[in-house]
Amino acid sequence: MIGNEAVVPAKLDKATRNADRTRSLILEAATQEFAELGLAGARVEKIAEKAGTNKRMLYYYFNSKDELFIAVMERAYFSIREAEKELHMHDQTPIEAIRSLVSFTWNYFLEHPEFMGLLNTENAHGGVHVKNSESTALNMPLIDMIGEVLHRGQQESIFRAGVDPVQLYISIASLTYFYLSNKHTLSTIFSRDLMSSKAKVERLHHMLDVILGYLVIN
Amino acid sequence: MIGNEAVVPAKLDKATRNADRTRSLILEAATQEFAELGLAGARVEKIAEKAGTNKRMLYYYFNSKDELFIAVMERAYFSIREAEKELHMHDQTPIEAIRSLVSFTWNYFLEHPEFMGLLNTENAHGGVHVKNSESTALNMPLIDMIGEVLHRGQQESIFRAGVDPVQLYISIASLTYFYLSNKHTLSTIFSRDLMSSKAKVERLHHMLDVILGYLVIN
Amino acid sequence: MIGNEAVVPAKLDKATRNADRTRSLILEAATQEFAELGLAGARVEKIAEKAGTNKRMLYYYFNSKDELFIAVMERAYFSIREAEKELHMHDQTPIEAIRSLVSFTWNYFLEHPEFMGLLNTENAHGGVHVKNSESTALNMPLIDMIGEVLHRGQQESIFRAGVDPVQLYISIASLTYFYLSNKHTLSTIFSRDLMSSKAKVERLHHMLDVILGYLVIN
Amino acid sequence: MIGNEAVVPAKLDKATRNADRTRSLILEAATQEFAELGLAGARVEKIAEKAGTNKRMLYYYFNSKDELFIAVMERAYFSIREAEKELHMHDQTPIEAIRSLVSFTWNYFLEHPEFMGLLNTENAHGGVHVKNSESTALNMPLIDMIGEVLHRGQQESIFRAGVDPVQLYISIASLTYFYLSNKHTLSTIFSRDLMSSKAKVERLHHMLDVILGYLVIN
DNA sequence: AATGAATGAGTTTTCATTCAT
DNA sequence: GATGAATGAAAACTCATTCAT
DSSP: OTTTTTTSOHHHHTOSOOHHHHHHHHHHHHHHHHHHHHHHHOOHHHHHHHHTSOHHHHHHHHSSHHHHHHHHHHHHHHHHHHHHTTOOGGGSOHHHHHHHHHHHHHHHHHHOHHHHHHHHHHHHTTTHHHHTSTTTTTTHHHHHHHHHHHHHHHHTTOBOSOOOHHHHHHHHHHHHHHHHHTHHHHHHHTTSOTTSHHHHHHHHHHHHHHHHHHHBOO | OTGGGGTSOHHHHHHHHHHHHHHHHHHHHHHHHHHHHHHHHOOHHHHHHHHTSOHHHHHHHHSSHHHHHHHHHHHHHHHHHHHHHTOOGGGSOHHHHHHHHHHHHHHHHHHOHHHHHHHHHHHHTTTHHHHTSTTTTTTHHHHHHHHHHHHHHHHTTOBOSOOOHHHHHHHHHHHHHHHHHTHHHHHHHTTSOTTSHHHHHHHHHHHHHHHHHHHBOO | OTTTTTTSOHHHHTOSOOHHHHHHHHHHHHHHHHHHHHHHHOOHHHHHHHHTSOHHHHHHHHSSHHHHHHHHHHHHHHHHHHHHTTOOGGGSOHHHHHHHHHHHHHHHHHHOHHHHHHHHHHHHTTTHHHHTSTTTTTTHHHHHHHHHHHHHHHHTTOBOSOOOHHHHHHHHHHHHHHHHHTHHHHHHHTTSOTTSHHHHHHHHHHHHHHHHHHHBOO | OTGGGGTSOHHHHHHHHHHHHHHHHHHHHHHHHHHHHHHHHOOHHHHHHHHTSOHHHHHHHHSSHHHHHHHHHHHHHHHHHHHHHTOOGGGSOHHHHHHHHHHHHHHHHHHOHHHHHHHHHHHHTTTHHHHTSTTTTTTHHHHHHHHHHHHHHHHTTOBOSOOOHHHHHHHHHHHHHHHHHTHHHHHHHTTSOTTSHHHHHHHHHHHHHHHHHHHBOO
16 A cells, blocks of 8 residues: 555545545544543544544444544553554663653653554553454563663662562653653642643653662662 | 621522522532533533432533533632642651652542543643633642752752753653553553452552653662 | 312413323323333333323322333323223122122223233233232232132122132133233234224123023022 | 256356345345344344345345345245145045144244244335235135135035135134244243243143034034 | 445434523 | 422434446
8 A cells, every 4th residue: 555655646545435544544533532531522523624534434344432442542552562663772882772762652642642642542441452452462572671771780780789670660650650751730830831841851861860860779 | 708608688689699509509510521522522401310300400500511611621720729738848858748749649640530531521622721711720739839849859959950840740640640541551461450449549559650760860 | 189170270270380280291101112022122201291290290100110110000000990890790790790899890991091002011021010919919919809709699690709819800800801902813813903992892701601601500 | 946057057056146145145144134133123234144245236136125024024924825735624624624724824933933023024014015915815825725724624514604714714724823923922921931841731731622513524 | 137335314312501490 | 408300502423326447
């Protein structure tokens, strides 16, 4: 399909009658809506409209609003796993590797605000959808990578001992997630614009300081 | 409110008390519903039912679902502010004070899971409600307290310099919030029960290690 | 409620805000619609309209189209049972009693064409609704009455022996049911108006002839 | 149609045969669906699925759901007429001929439960389809045959006089139709399994008793 | 002859809110 | 203060049918 693009005239670009395209347009629109408004708040009609189709297609491809949400979640998990693969922590010094991980997490959430909305919705509903999904335990490769880095750091007497990679990963995610997910209330409560360029740079530095301050022995 | 009872004649007194009681039963029920299902997901009918009244009373006291949500938010903020007052960080050594803060935050979220749900909902809606509320900037006293503790710690050459109390507070909150708020997906993804007694103890230790590891100079 | 009617001004006659009345208006309208169009063919909107309310009330009182159908069935069964109570077969000679039963069945179906429609629908759906209903086995009193009449007739050597009252009842019902239920196709196929006054009289006579011809010994 | 095969070249032949096959698979599937669920309850999608094709073919061959229903009705009528031809009542004694007719009717409905469902649906809709169909009045041959048998019986002073063959035929059909069509509700109401082998044998005997009891003079 | 994709109109159901008592 | 009945607007979902290939 991708290979064809060059050959196909503009007309087809705008083509109706393209299953894959319609399907992923719906998925994309649904991702935005669900992230922004939650499962209950999202409107099937609006998703269809945003996707440039009609409600019926949504049911044609996904059967129900709920199943559409599952598909959206699955795609979101898949995306972050794909992105994580680009993190080559093996090739870096322990400190560099941790820096990369923190920066990556920060940037990923910054660029994919939908992901946080989806996670919230999913957790509000008891995480039912993830449970019945093949994505389960897919995060283990990342945990293994973190474990390996921690091990190397300890070998080199740079990192403290006894660090649980799962706890560490959760903490790294926490530091960016909470800040970004709650940016509105936090900005109000602390009378600061947490999303200004300056504030964002500061946050990243702070997070690096916290994580490395915790890990690195001196 | 309690002090007034003696003055008011018995009959009216009972009416008053019932009114107050109904009001707060609704507020309590609404807190649960909004926290669990969000603003859009919560059902006016269910709130009334849970509160043991009927829908009409809900409108009698709060005018609309939206205003009920605001009342719920306000009460939640009020509660956490009240609880924070019990934190006497002034009377403690810097390290003890920070420990107290971390433990307090952890326990508060643990015991008030609704609060996280409400924050999520509020942020999903752009934090509009907090903005139009007197609760704004009420967190400053806590920030000041943290600032004072950090200052003391630096004076005593125990804590690192240049720590922003707001960033620190956000980070402390982050570490517990993300863990608890996303317990379902995280438990699934890491195939661990994050809410077992053991896991909870470990998390608290880890958080203390991270925060103190970052702050304390050795 | 009935006793009040005389006292209450005309205005209230047309009253909104009368639970029982609304409920039974809906039930009545639904009976007609379901009988005429079946469960799938009936339109919730039309039922509401016919009942002089709105769709919402229908769900308020009956939860769903399906449950409304069950309520309709239950009421229909109840009605026929009530009507059957007026048949005083005990007080009649065996032959008169059987004549009464045949005539009653014929007239009841003639005057309650909905009942046949409902039975058809119910049977098309596997009779699920009757099964979960208290109406079950309520027909036994009638069967006992028929049994008693048959017994008397045999004692008096008027009726043949060995007649099963259930079979007999089914046969009596059959003779009117099929004729009335299939009046359209039968009229077409036999090029006769089966519903003319004359035809109806003839049918009743024929049925009496068949049943008594079968029962009576001469 | 079958006779033509030899003339048509192999390739086209196969196509033709497939076309015919698809057509009749649809017809068969539709018969089941319409009989079971009625015109409104039947789903075009499910019919296609059951027939192993897609919805489009259904429109290709039958233009619309309604016309498909008509085709189904027509085929059903055609089938029963065909079957009735096998009834050689002329060759039998009057009593044997009537026995054959009763048994035939019973067995035909027993083996073709769809036919009853279709009749119900058709009548629920006012019998419109039969009216616009060539099948009309096609039942007359049968009525004539019955008339002839009744005549013979009367001549031989075995049968009572004045019996209308149409009424008799309707009655015979009634006795089996009602029993089978309403087997679900009747089984429930009388707490008997009307479809057990024993019950079916008993019903046939009862029907023969009723009809012959009515007809035969002794 | 066959098929998957697309659609609009309609249908059931839900929801927050208000009325009448 | 309290309550059951009522409502209209909107939401999710369904269906027969048609389009494009």
